[in-house]
Amino acid sequence: MMRILVVPSRAPQVGAGWLYGPHLGIIFTRKVPDRPQPLTLEYPAFVFHCCSGRATACAVANQARRASSMRMSWITSKPVLLVIVLALVLLVWLLITRAPIYLPYHDANAPPPPEDDSYVFGFATLTNPIVRFVVVGRPVPAEPAALRGWERYRRNIRDAPDITLHGVRFRVTPEEMIRLDRYERTGRKYRRDKMVLEDGSTAWVYRLMGERGIEALAD
DSSP: OEEEEEOOOSSOEEEBTEEEOTTTOEEEEEOOOSSOOOEEEEETTEEEEEETTEEEETTHHHHHHHHHHHHHHHHHHHHHHHHHHHHHHHHHHHHHHTOOTTSOOOOTTSOOOOSSOEEEEESSGGGSHHHHHHHHSSOOOOEEEEEEEEEEETTEEEEEEEEEEEEEEEEEOHHHHHHHHHHHTBTTTEEEEEEEOTTSOEEEEEEEOGGGSTTOOOO
């Protein structure tokens, strides 16, 4: 009589009268006479021969080759995955630095950019270095700055004589200013005003156009 028991297994074991199937969790036991005929038990990827109460795994080498083949398949697939990841990174880099198609179109009502490099004062999303990188197209260093007599109100700023609005100041080129105008939708929702910061320097500040804007916002 033959019994098959399913149990957890980690490694193959060989013993008299039974076989601990590697990675299969199967124990084969069989009562055999003194001189039985060779018995073959076939299982996927394994062929076991039992004779004279001794169990031997005839396809252990086959299992090793199969495991080695799986490892080689994984190794050979790694370069392909690496190439795909590098291609995606390159595509994202080119989109951000060369072709920011994700930014709104430049509005015809937007004022022309300044002729030289200039400073921009950011008090909301532009304080985030990741946002500046995606909008401007390069890592943009910034320094703390403040605008006295103003406070942030929702997505805009408003007069507040006793309050100082804190933010950051960063430098951009005329081409980068156009990208900022596209991001802020200058000429349609926001306008760009040059204002005096707390330290006496000047910087461009984006403000909502209000009810006189082409697309006035209720808030």
